[in-house]
Amino acid sequence: GMNCRLHVLIELSVTDTNLGTQIRETLRATFKAGVTRPLEWRKHQLYQLARLAQNEADAICDALNKDLSKPRLEVLMAEVGTVVERATKSAEQLDAWAAPEHPDVPDWQKGWKPTLHKAPRGTALIISPWNYPFILNSQPLIGAIAAGCCAVLKPSEVSPHLSQLVTDLLPKYLDPSAYQIVNGAVPETTKLLELQWDHIFYTGNSRVARIITAAAAKHLTPLTLELGGKSPVLVDSAYDMSLAAKRILWGKCNNAGQICVAPDYILVPRSKQDEFVEGLKKAYKTFFPDGALGASHYGSIVNESHFNRLSSLLDRTKGERVTDVFVGRKDAARKRIEPTVIKNVKDDDPLLEEELFGPILPIVPVDSLDEALAFINARPHPLVLYAFTEDPNVKQRRALCLSLTAYLVSRKHLIVIDETQSGGLVFNDTFQQLAGMFHDLIFVPGVA
Numbered sequence: 001g002m003n004c005r006l007h008v009l010i011e012l013s014v015t016d017t018n019l020g021t022q023i024r025e026t027l028r029a030t031f032k033a034g035v036t037r038p039l040e041w042r043k044h045q046l047y048q049l050a051r052l053a054q055n056e057a058d059a060i061c062d063a064l065n066k067d068l069s070k071p072r073l074e075v076l077m078a079e080v081g082t083v084v085e086r087a088t089k090s091a092e093q094l095d096a097w098a099a100p101e102h103p104d105v106p107d108w109q110k111g112w113k114p115t116l117h118k119a120p121r122g123t124a125l126i127i128s129p130w131n132y133p134f135i136l137n138s139q140p141l142i143g144a145i146a147a148g149c150c151a152v153l154k155p156s157e158v159s160p161h162l163s164q165l166v167t168d169l170l171p172k173y174l175d176p177s178a179y180q181i182v183n184g185a186v187p188e189t190t191k192l193l194e195l196q197w198d199h200i201f202y203t204g205n206s207r208v209a210r211i212i213t214a215a216a217a218k219h220l221t222p223l224t225l226e227l228g229g230k231s232p233v234l235v236d237s238a239y240d241m242s243l244a245a246k247r248i249l250w251g252k253c254n255n256a257g258q259i260c261v262a263p264d265y266i267l268v269p270r271s272k273q274d275e276f277v278e279g280l281k282k283a284y285k286t287f288f289p290d291g292a293l294g295a296s297h298y299g300s301i302v303n304e305s306h307f308n309r310l311s312s313l314l315d316r317t318k319g320e321r322v323t324d325v326f327v328g329r330k331d332a333a334r335k336r337i338e339p340t341v342i343k344n345v346k347d348d349d350p351l352l353e354e355e356l357f358g359p360i361l362p363i364v365p366v367d368s369l370d371e372a373l374a375f376i377n378a379r380p381h382p383l384v385l386y387a388f389t390e391d392p393n394v395k396q397r398r399a400l401c402l403s404l405t406a407y408l409v410s411r412k413h414l415i416v417i418d419e420t421q422s423g424g425l426v427f428n429d430t431f432q433q434l435a436g437m438f439h440d441l442i443f444v445p446g447v448a
């Protein structure tokens with residue numbers, strides 16, 4: 001069914017080497033004609049994308065259930081709701097974003113009244129991955145529409161049902177002279193990358209990001225890269241271990257850990273490790289009273305190669321598996337792996353090499369906050385750092401930190417803020433920072 005249709009699409013684009021060129025020429029002509037310039041037109045396209053998400057929510061849930069057994073609630077919260085919210089908000093804010101600015105200039109230049117106008121770049125190529133495929137196709141598209149650009153989407157071949165659905169729906173909601181979709185895997189993407197684009201937006205892993213960067217360099221194309229990595233969690237000794245455990249496990253269980261910002265490994269005070277593990281067990285029992293493996297609200301691993309990658313990591317770890325609750329069961333037929341906790345993991349463990357991207361939770365015991373910070377700082381800067389601490393001691397570690405914000409957070413907050421570097425820093429929760437709300441009654445104004 002779905003896979004066959006996608007297969008036909010892929011073959012079509014491989015054999016028709018000009019497909020990418022034709023699409024790009026169509027979009028360039030649209031851009032040149034000024035179709036995407038008027039703010040009202042852009043707002044309409046944004047609301048149309050919000051409508052697509054809202055009206056087709058059931059079909060989106062269904063496709064993601066087929067690709068990833070992604071639970072409906074997770075799809076509504078992290079994909080559909082977020083797209084409705086962001087597309088709507090972008091339409092509402094567009095006038096303000098697009099308004100010309102009057103930069104502050106030296107007195108002698110003031111008479112010139114210099115003005116900064118925001119100009120769209122042209123046609124963007126958007127290449128996206130499989131783990132949150134609806135939002136990760138839509139979000140860069142929202143940016144392109146708002147900016148007044150045309151765009152080509154290249155969704156992931158690893159989540160074929162969602163890619164097929166978006167292929168079917170996009171022309172029903174958005175102007176096909178400005179927004180197009182090309183399906184395919186490496187050969188098709190390689191062909192697209194040979195063409196000159198005005199911007200490339202890539203979300204995925206850092207190995208492929210290097211290929212994308214090299215292709216962009218040939219044409220000096222501006223590039224946005226949204227990549228992954230290992231996001232550490234730091235738990236302070238004074239923090240409530242069972243609360244931290246519950247919030248970390250919740251973040252990790254979404255999409256079976258296949259999240260770019262998933263809590264990857266946990267640094268816990270050595271003396272609190274067992275208490276923390278007890279907290280994980282307690283939370284697990286409330287989340288999955290009958291175990292995660294058969295639960296309808298627990299997702300699958302996307303394909304066999306990722307399933308085998310995770311299984312091999314579990315075989316190779318030198319840490320200690322926590323067994324009485326998380327027995328680490330697997331169901332190869334359904335590609336499911338139970339949340340699996342490994343304690344007493346040391347820094348040379350295979351679990352600490354690459355981004356885990358699955359439901360494995362290694363715990364690294366540490367003897368001090370300084371040791372935890374050194375551990376984090378010895379590795380590449382993470383996408384997110386999660387820190388659980390409510391230290392009430394407001395003494396400054398550095399006198400220089402005396403500012404209003406400094407008084408609002410605790411001393412240990414400041415230490416973490418000052419002494420680490422990460423894309424995002426979240427205190428006392430995981431993954432919630434990216435979630436959206438889905439309301440049945442979100443009002444998408446205007447008439448289609």
Ligand code: NAD
Nearest residue numbers: 128129130155156185186189204205208226227228229260
């Ligand atoms: P993937 O395998 O679907 O690949 C992503 C895209 O790259 C696909 O469209 C694919 O067709 C294309 N691609 C693959 N090989 C290619 C090649 N040789 N040349 C050109 N294009 C190629 O997805 P993935 O990379 O496994 O995605 C998971 C990664 O993405 C993780 O590292 C995750 O952390 C990261 N991620 C980041 C964010 C973020 O917003 N920062 C969000 C989600 C995922």
